[in-house]
Amino acid sequence: MLVDPVASIVVPSFRGADRLPQLLDSLAAQDAAPSFEVIVVVDGVDDGSVALLENESRLDARSIVFPENRGRVAALNAGFEAARGDVLIRCDDDLVPRPDYVSAHVNSHRDGPGGVIGLYLNEYSTTPYAEVYGKDADERFRRDAYGSAPSMAWRYWAGNCSITRAIWDSVGPYDPEYRLYGWEDVDYGYRIHKAGFEVRLAPELETPHRVAAVTTAIRARRASHSGAARRLFERKHPQAGLPDAIPGWSLWNALVRGLSRIPLKPARLGSVVDALLRFLPRGVGRKIVALSVESAALGGYRSPHSAKERF
Known part of the structure; x- marks a missing residue:
C-alpha cells in the first residue's frame, strides 16, 4: 500500500531546465529528513524539465505539465491540489535548499497549523546593479523583515514557505486574479493571518536564492x-x-x-x-x-x- 509522505514540496517552474538540477541535487542531499515528495509544475514550456524529472531516481519526484503557460498562481494551485503530504512546502526552482531544509519546515509545524516563512539569501552575479544597489537592498530587506511587528509577518510570504494541510483546507487556493508579477504571495499570507492562524518568520529557514533581478x-x-x-x-x-x-x-x-x-x-x-x-x-x-x-x-x-x- 502506498504510504503518503510527511511533506510535499511544490515547485512552480517556467523554463526551469537550467535551474532544476541544482534544486534537485540539494533536495536529494537532505539530511535525516522525513519522507517527502517533490511536485514540479511545468508551466506551459517543456524545455527539458520533464525529462529531468523522469530520470530522477533519488527522489519521489513527479511533474504536472500545463499545455500552455498559465502563470505561477495556477501552477501553485495545481501542485498543492495534487500534494499528498501533511506539510505543504512552496519552493521556487531557483532556491538551493540546505541539508536541513525539509526537516526544518516540518519541525516548524509541530505546535499546530500555521504559516512559516524562510527569507531568501539572495546570491548575485557580479553586475553594476548588484554592487551599487542589489546587495545593500537585500540586507535592508531582511533587517526590516526581522524588525517588523509579528502581526505583519504575512507581508513577507514568498517562494520559501510552508503550511499544513489544515491551512490549505481552511484558506483555499491562491487567488487567480493575480496574473502579473507580485502580490499573489502577500495575498495568501494575509489570508492565513486573517483566518486566525499565526504567520511567522523562521530565521533557520533562510535559503540561498539565485536571484533573477540582476539588472536595473x-x-x-x-x-x-x-x-x-x-x-x-x-x-x-x-x-x-x-x-x-x-x-x-x-x-x-x-x-x-x-x-x-x-x-x-x-x-x-x-x-x-x-x-x-x-x-x-x-x-x-x-x-x-x-x-x-x-x-x-x-x-x-x-x-x-x-x-x-x-x-
Whole structure:
C-alpha cells in the first residue's frame, strides 16, 4: 500500500531546465529528513524539465505539465491540489535548499497549523546593479523583515514557505486574479493571518536564492508589475493596514512622483541606468537605481491597467 509522505514540496517552474538540477541535487542531499515528495509544475514550456524529472531516481519526484503557460498562481494551485503530504512546502526552482531544509519546515509545524516563512539569501552575479544597489537592498530587506511587528509577518510570504494541510483546507487556493508579477504571495499570507492562524518568520529557514533581478532593467520591470498588483491587493483587502503607496512630500519623493508620470517603459529607463552605472560614483549610482525602481513601482500602482504594456 502506498504510504503518503510527511511533506510535499511544490515547485512552480517556467523554463526551469537550467535551474532544476541544482534544486534537485540539494533536495536529494537532505539530511535525516522525513519522507517527502517533490511536485514540479511545468508551466506551459517543456524545455527539458520533464525529462529531468523522469530520470530522477533519488527522489519521489513527479511533474504536472500545463499545455500552455498559465502563470505561477495556477501552477501553485495545481501542485498543492495534487500534494499528498501533511506539510505543504512552496519552493521556487531557483532556491538551493540546505541539508536541513525539509526537516526544518516540518519541525516548524509541530505546535499546530500555521504559516512559516524562510527569507531568501539572495546570491548575485557580479553586475553594476548588484554592487551599487542589489546587495545593500537585500540586507535592508531582511533587517526590516526581522524588525517588523509579528502581526505583519504575512507581508513577507514568498517562494520559501510552508503550511499544513489544515491551512490549505481552511484558506483555499491562491487567488487567480493575480496574473502579473507580485502580490499573489502577500495575498495568501494575509489570508492565513486573517483566518486566525499565526504567520511567522523562521530565521533557520533562510535559503540561498539565485536571484533573477540582476539588472536595473529587470528590477524596474518587476517593480512596475508589483505596483499594479498592490492596487489589486488593496481593493481586495482594504483593512490590511498597509502604509500608503503614494509617498509623502519631500524633494526625493517629488522626483519619484514626477518620474512615475513619464510614459516611459521601466525596462528602457533601467537599461539606460545600467549603462551609466559603469561610469558613475557608487553613491550616485545607488540613488539613480533607487529612483528608477521606486518610480516604476509608483507608476505601476497609479496605472495598473497599463502595467502590462509598460512591461
